[in-house]
Amino acid sequence: MRADARKNYDQLLDVAGVVLAEEGADASLRDIARRADVGLATLYRHFPTREALLEALLRTGFDDLTAQAGELEASRAPDEALVVWLREFVACAARYQGVVTLMVAAIEDPGSALHASCVAMRASGARLLARAQEAGTARRDLDGADLYALAGALAWLSDQSALADRTDHLFDVVAEAILVGSKRERAGTSSSTWPSR
Amino acid sequence: MRADARKNYDQLLDVAGVVLAEEGADASLRDIARRADVGLATLYRHFPTREALLEALLRTGFDDLTAQAGELEASRAPDEALVVWLREFVACAARYQGVVTLMVAAIEDPGSALHASCVAMRASGARLLARAQEAGTARRDLDGADLYALAGALAWLSDQSALADRTDHLFDVVAEAILVGSKRERAGTSSSTWPSR
DNA sequence: ACCTGAACACCGTTCAAGT
DNA sequence: ACCTGAACACCGTTCAAGT
Numbered sequence: 001m002r003a004d005a006r007k008n009y010d011q012l013l014d015v016a017g018v019v020l021a022e023e024g025a026d027a028s029l030r031d032i033a034r035r036a037d038v039g040l041a042t043l044y045r046h047f048p049t050r051e052a053l054l055e056a057l058l059r060t061g062f063d064d065l066t067a068q069a070g071e072l073e074a075s076r077a078p079d080e081a082l083v084v085w086l087r088e089f090v091a092c093a094a095r096y097q098g099v100v101t102l103m104v105a106a107i108e109d110p111g112s113a114l115h116a117s118c119v120a121m122r123a124s125g126a127r128l129l130a131r132a133q134e135a136g137t138a139r140r141d142l143d144g145a146d147l148y149a150l151a152g153a154l155a156w157l158s159d160q161s162a163l164a165d166r167t168d169h170l171f172d173v174v175a176e177a178i179l180v181g182s183k184r185e186r187a188g189t190s191s192s193t194w195p196s197r
Numbered sequence: 198m199r200a201d202a203r204k205n206y207d208q209l210l211d212v213a214g215v216v217l218a219e220e221g222a223d224a225s226l227r228d229i230a231r232r233a234d235v236g237l238a239t240l241y242r243h244f245p246t247r248e249a250l251l252e253a254l255l256r257t258g259f260d261d262l263t264a265q266a267g268e269l270e271a272s273r274a275p276d277e278a279l280v281v282w283l284r285e286f287v288a289c290a291a292r293y294q295g296v297v298t299l300m301v302a303a304i305e306d307p308g309s310a311l312h313a314s315c316v317a318m319r320a321s322g323a324r325l326l327a328r329a330q331e332a333g334t335a336r337r338d339l340d341g342a343d344l345y346a347l348a349g350a351l352a353w354l355s356d357q358s359a360l361a362d363r364t365d366h367l368f369d370v371v372a373e374a375i376l377v378g379s380k381r382e383r384a385g386t387s388s389s390t391w392p393s394r
Numbered sequence: 395a396c397c398t399g400a401a402c403a404c405c406g407t408t409c410a411a412g413t
Numbered sequence: 414a415c416c417t418g419a420a421c422a423c424c425g426t427t428c429a430a431g432t
Contacts, residue, residue: 239416
């Protein structure tokens with residue numbers, strides 16, 4: 001890559017990170033190009049679609065999440081690992097408001113720049129789910145696609161400012177629903193002691 | 198209302214119902230006016246905001262849902278009534294793709310044309326939830342706002358074509374999570390026998 | 395190789411001018 | 414009273430023309 005192209009690329013990515021964090025995943029691409037002092041067509045050259053831009057911004061987060069699934073598998077109890085991963089998924093999607101909708105659409109669109117990452121994330125979640133199921137701590141009538149859908153729904157909740165104050169609590173409710181033999185039978189109280197990180 | 202105004206109003210509502218059902222809640226208002234053979238400013242005169250148009254289209258459905266809550270309270274067991282209402286909520290929001298996002302935003306925006314309906318719906322759901330809680334068949338650490346958020350999340354799931362095939366199953370999972378003392382302990386199987394209407 | 399301005403076909407929203 | 418075309422300020426996307 002030529003030096004001037006590299007500079008434009010980096011500048012676009014920097015500015016896009018700020019603008020998308022401010023305005024959400026459907027922010028104006030024109031505005032990003034403007035604020036990066038770059039021609040609009042240059043943005044399109046480097047990132048032919050909105051998904052490509054988001055993919056570049058989220059790639060490291062996605063890779064971390066997939067890698068973390070492997071570490072969790074080695075270091076934590078099956079149910080704990082699953083819940084930590086789920087929490088991390090939601091946090092990852094929360095970086096840019098509205099990105100979760102693109103992420104779920106990408107799963108069935110092989111042409112999307114987000115497709116590969118999303119398929120990999122779903123697979124890594126599915127492995128953690130299967131492990132918990134084998135250990136008898138997750139209900140057996142769910143698969144990776146169900147888990148991905150539930151993760152998406154929780155991320156959507158945290159995107160909605162009118163519902164944001166419920167998301168922590170509802171995360172616990174859904175996490176409990178995925179797991180078996182948990183608090184529900186033992187105590188039935190509302191307080192949650194799921195691993196927070 | 199003058200006769201020509203009435204005609205325009207009805208025509209707009211007819212066409213809007215078709216277009217929004219086809220293209221979702223963020224369809225082009227210009228397109229609706231065009232297909233209704235009406236000036237764009239006439240649409241704005243009758244429906245000053247997108248929410249106002251949706252409110253006119255959804256009003257009867259919303260009213261039915263609120264009324265139905267009352268009937269369910271009289272005729273059905275508390276847990277059954279709650280689940281039937283929840284299912285109806287999701288079906289109602291599914292009429293126009295993307296409308297659920299406007300519905301949750303409307304709950305904290307008193308200026309929205311959808312505000313009153315949404316507050317009423319949340320309240321009617323809250324009553325059914327409280328009734329089930331008093332009967333001991335719903336978990337006590339949820340309130341009306343939580344139920345509304347869960348209903349919204351389920352409606353969002355059914356909006357996403359990539360996840361649509363999971364929504365029936367995940368509806369059951371979430372419904373089970375709201376209720377207590379259900380299938381989970383008795384059988385632990387995946388088949389569901391919730392009231393379907 | 396890479397960049398850019400301008401063009402095209404769309405939006406939502408408003409308003410002066412018509413009947 | 415009610416309707417309308419046109420205007421304004423925005424989009425996303427593409428492409429010929431520049432260096």
